[in-house]
Amino acid sequence: MVTYIIRRLIWAVVMLTIVSIITFAIFFLVPRLAGATSESLATRYVGRTASAADVKIAAEKLGFNDPLIVQYGRFAKGIVAGADYDYGPGVEHCPAPCFGYSFITRLPVWPDLMDRLPITVSLAIGAAVIWVIAGVATGVLSALRRGSFFDRAAMSVALAGVSLPIFFTGIVSLVLFSYGRPFAIFAPGGSYTPFEQNPVTWAYDLILPWVTLAFLYAAGYARLTRAGMLETMNEDYIRTARAKGLNERTVVVKHGLRGALTPILTIFGLDLGLLLGGAVLTESTYSLPGIGKYAIDAITNQDLPKVMGVVLVAAFFVVFANLVVDLLYAVVDPRVRLA
Amino acid sequence: MTAPMDVTGSQTEATPESVLDGAGGAKAIQGRSLGQIAWMRLKRDKVALAGGLIVVVLILVAVFAPLIVGAFGQDPTQFNSDLIDSSTMAPKGGTGISAQHLFGLEPVNGRDIFSRVVYGARISLLIAFLATLLSVIIGTLLGVTAGYFGGLVDSIISKAMDVFLAFPLLVFAIALAGIVPDTAFGLAGDTLRVALLVFIIGFFNWPYVGRIIRGQTLSLREREFVDAARSLGARGPYIIFREMLPNLVAPILIYATLLIPTNVLFEAALSFLGVGVRPPTPTWGGMLSDAVRFYTMPHFMFFPGMAIFITVLAFNLFGDGLRDALDPKAR
Numbered sequence: 290m291v292t293y294i295i296r297r298l299i300w301a302v303v304m305l306t307i308v309s310i311i312t313f314a315i316f317f318l319v320p321r322l323a324g325a326t327s328e329s330l331a332t333r334y335v336g337r338t339a340s341a342a343d344v345k346i347a348a349e350k351l352g353f354n355d356p357l358i359v360q361y362g363r364f365a366k367g368i369v370a371g372a373d374y375d376y377g378p379g380v381e382h383c384p385a386p387c388f389g390y391s392f393i394t395r396l397p398v399w400p401d402l403m404d405r406l407p408i409t410v411s412l413a414i415g416a417a418v419i420w421v422i423a424g425v426a427t428g429v430l431s432a433l434r435r436g437s438f439f440d441r442a443a444m445s446v447a448l449a450g451v452s453l454p455i456f457f458t459g460i461v462s463l464v465l466f467s468y469g470r471p472f473a474i475f476a477p478g479g480s481y482t483p484f485e486q487n488p489v490t491w492a493y494d495l496i497l498p499w500v501t502l503a504f505l506y507a508a509g510y511a512r513l514t515r516a517g518m519l520e521t522m523n524e525d526y527i528r529t530a531r532a533k534g535l536n537e538r539t540v541v542v543k544h545g546l547r548g549a550l551t552p553i554l555t556i557f558g559l560d561l562g563l564l565l566g567g568a569v570l571t572e573s574t575y576s577l578p579g580i581g582k583y584a585i586d587a588i589t590n591q592d593l594p595k596v597m598g599v600v601l602v603a604a605f606f607v608v609f610a611n612l613v614v615d616l617l618y619a620v621v622d623p624r625v626r627l628a
Numbered sequence: 629m630t631a632p633m634d635v636t637g638s639q640t641e642a643t644p645e646s647v648l649d650g651a652g653g654a655k656a657i658q659g660r661s662l663g664q665i666a667w668m669r670l671k672r673d674k675v676a677l678a679g680g681l682i683v684v685v686l687i688l689v690a691v692f693a694p695l696i697v698g699a700f701g702q703d704p705t706q707f708n709s710d711l712i713d714s715s716t717m718a719p720k721g722g723t724g725i726s727a728q729h730l731f732g733l734e735p736v737n738g739r740d741i742f743s744r745v746v747y748g749a750r751i752s753l754l755i756a757f758l759a760t761l762l763s764v765i766i767g768t769l770l771g772v773t774a775g776y777f778g779g780l781v782d783s784i785i786s787k788a789m790d791v792f793l794a795f796p797l798l799v800f801a802i803a804l805a806g807i808v809p810d811t812a813f814g815l816a817g818d819t820l821r822v823a824l825l826v827f828i829i830g831f832f833n834w835p836y837v838g839r840i841i842r843g844q845t846l847s848l849r850e851r852e853f854v855d856a857a858r859s860l861g862a863r864g865p866y867i868i869f870r871e872m873l874p875n876l877v878a879p880i881l882i883y884a885t886l887l888i889p890t891n892v893l894f895e896a897a898l899s900f901l902g903v904g905v906r907p908p909t910p911t912w913g914g915m916l917s918d919a920v921r922f923y924t925m926p927h928f929m930f931f932p933g934m935a936i937f938i939t940v941l942a943f944n945l946f947g948d949g950l951r952d953a954l955d956p957k958a959r
Contacts, residue, residue, distance in 0.1 A: 300790075304790060304791055304794050305794075307791050308791060308794055308795060311791075311795075312800070315804065316803065316807065448941065448944060448945070448948075449937075449941065451940075451944065452889065452937055452940040452941040452944055453936075453937055453940075454893050454896055454897065454900075454913075454916075454933075454936055454937075454940075456896075456897065456900045456913075456916060456917075457916060457929070457933040457936060457937070460916065460919070460920055460923065460929055460933075461929075461933070463923070464923045464926060464929075468923050468924075559793075563796060563797075563798075566796045566799065567796065567798075567799050569798050569799060569802065569901070570798070570897055570900070570901070573900075573901060574920075581799070584799050584802065584803070585802065585901060587803075588802050588803050588806035588807070588903070589806070589902070591806070591807060593807075596803045596807075599799055599803075600795075600796060600799055600800055600803060603796030603799045603800075604794055604795060604796055606796075607793075607794045607795075607796055608794050611794070
C-alpha cells in the first residue's frame with residue numbers, strides 16, 4: 290500500500306511538471322510565433338511610455354531573451370523557491386509559490402488566486418452536495434422502478450438537463466428569479482459573502498448558481514446511476530443477498546448501490562477537480578469573482594502570468610482529485626494496489 | 629465477422645446466437661448481418677429516429693443557410709435601424725417578429741435573429757463535426773496502437789492520455805483561443821478561428837476516444853480470428869486495419885455521435901466567453917452573450933438558446949438510440 294501511494298504521488302508530481310512545461314511552452318511560444326518580440330513583452334511591464342532603451346533593458350533583466358528552457362527553469366524555481374524580480378529601479382522579492390506578476394495590475398498572481406479560491410470552492414462544494422444527492426437518488430429510484438412514469442419523466446428531464454448549456458439555464462434563472470421579473474427573490478449575480486462573515490447570506494447568495502450548476506450535473510449522474518444500478522441489480526451476488534433473506538432495503542443500499550457507485554466516484558473526482566480549478570461558465574454567467582472569472586479576465590487582458598497561474602492551479606486540482614480517487618479505490622479494492 | 633460490439637469493456641461476450649436472438653429470433657428465417665440487425669433495432673426506436681431526423685434537418689439548414697435566409701430576403705449581418713425604437717433601443721413592437729423576421733430583431737442594431745440562428749448552425753455544426761473527426765482519428769490510431777502493441781508503447785500512450793486528461797480543458801481552451809492573434813499560421817478571419825477551435829476542441833478530446841478504443845483493442849487482440857490471421861502470416865498493420873478496425877466501427881460510431889453534442893456545447897461555451905469565431909459572424913454562443921445585457925427582451929436569448937438545446941438534444945437522442953441498437957447490453 291505504501292509503495293502504491295508513493296508511486297501515485299510521484300506520478301502526480303511528474304504529471305503536473307509535464308502540464309506546466311507544455312503550458313509554459315505554449316503560452317510563451319504562441320505569442321512569439323505570432324510576432325511578439327522580447328521588447329513588446331517587456332513593454333507590458335514597464336509601460337508603453339517608457340523609452341526604447343528602457344524597454345530593452347527591462348526585457349534583458351526579465352530574461353525574455355533567454356532560451357525557453359532557461360525561462361522555464363526560472364519559472365519553475367519561482368514556484369518552488371520564490372523569485373527576485375529586478376525591474377531596474379529596485380529588486381522585488383516574490384515569495385514561493387511565485388507565479389510572477391500580473392502584466393496589468395503589477396500584483397503577484399498567487400495571493401490574488403488565493404483570494405478568489407474560497408468563492409470557487411464554495412460554489413463547487415455546495416453544488417456537488419446537491420447534485421450527488423439529487424442525481425444518485427433519482428438514478429436509484431428510476432432503476433428500481435424501471436419503465437414507470439417516474440422513471441420516464443425523470444430520464445426525460447435528465448436528458449434535457451445534459452443538453453442544456455449552463456450559460457443558457459443560468460441566464461434564464463437570473464431573468465426569472467433575480468432581475469425583477471417575474472420573481473425578484475435572489476440578489477442579481479456578483480454578490481458574494483464570505484462564509485465566516487455570515488453563513489446565511491453566503492448560502493442565500495449562492496443558491497441560484499448552486500441549483501443551476503447542480504441541475505446540469507445531477508442530470509448526468511442520474512443517467513449514470515440508473516445505468517449502473519440496472520447492471521448491478523442483475524448480478525448474481527444480489528440474488529444471493531436476496532436468497533439469504535436480507536430485506537430489500539439492505540440489498541439495494543448495501544449491495545446494489547455500493548457496486549453502482551464505484552464508477553461514479555471516479556467521475557465525481559474528475560468533475561469536482563475540474564470545477565475547483567474554475568467553474569468558468571457558471572462564474573462568468575453569475576459574475577462570481579472566483580478562479581474561473583479570474584481566468585476569463587486574465588485571458589481578455591492577455592495577462593500571461595495570470596493565465597499560467599490559473600492553468601496550473603486548475604491542473605493541480607484535477608491531478609489532486611485523480612490522486613484522491615485512485616487512493617480511495619486502493620482502499621476499497623485490494624486488486625488495484627497489488628496491480 | 630461476428631465479434632461483440634462491446635463498449636462497456638466488460639469481459640462477458642455475447643455469442644453470435646444471442647445477438648441474433650436479441651433481434652427477435654430472426655435466425656430461423658435467414659442470416660442477417662450485424663448492421664442489418666442494428667438497423668432493425670434502430671427503426672423500432674422512434675425517439676432515436678426523431679433525433680436522427682432533427683439532425684438531418686439541422687445539417688440541411690446549415691448547408692443551405694444562404695438559400696433559406698435569402699428566401700426571406702435577409703442578411704445575418706445587415707442592420708435594420710429603421711425597425712428599432714430609438715428611445716428604448718428595443719425593436720418596434722417589442723420583439724420585431726413579423727413574416728420577414730420570423731424570430732424578431734436584435735435590440736439596438738436590429739439584425740434579423742432568424743438568419744443569425746440559421747447561419748449560427750453552420751459554425752456550430754462545422755466545428756463540432758470536424759473536431760469530432762479529429763479526436764476520433766487521433767484517438768483511434770493511438771488507442772489501437774496502444775492496445776495492439778502493449779508493453780512500452782501502451783504505457784507511453786496511456787500516460788500521455790493521463791496528462792491530457794489532467795489539463796483543465798475549458799480554461800486551457802479559452803486561454804489558447806484567446807492568445808492567438810487575428811492573423812496567424814497563414815490564416816485569417818473566420819477560417820483561422822474555425823481551424824483553431826477545431827484543433828483545440830479536437831486535440832484535447834482524443835484521450836476520451838483513445839481510452840475506449842484501447843480497451844476494445846485489448847479484448848479483440850485475444851480473439852481467435854486475430855490468432856488465425858496471425859498464423860496465416862499477417863503482420864501488424866494488416867491485422868490492425870483489416871481485422872481490428874472493422875470490429876471497432878461500432879464503438880467508434882457510438883462515441884463519435886455522443887461526442888458531437890459535447891463539442892456543440894463546447895463551441896457554444898467558447899463563443900459565449902468571447903473567444904470563439906469573431907463577430908459579426910453569427911454564433912449561437914455569441915448571440916447568447918449579447919442577449920445577456922438585454923434580458924428584458926427575452927426573445928433575443930430564447931432562439932439561440934433553444935437552437936443549442938435542440939441540436940444537443942437531437943444528437944444525444946440519436947446517439948443513445950445508436951448505442952442501444954449497436955450494443956444492446958449497454959442498456
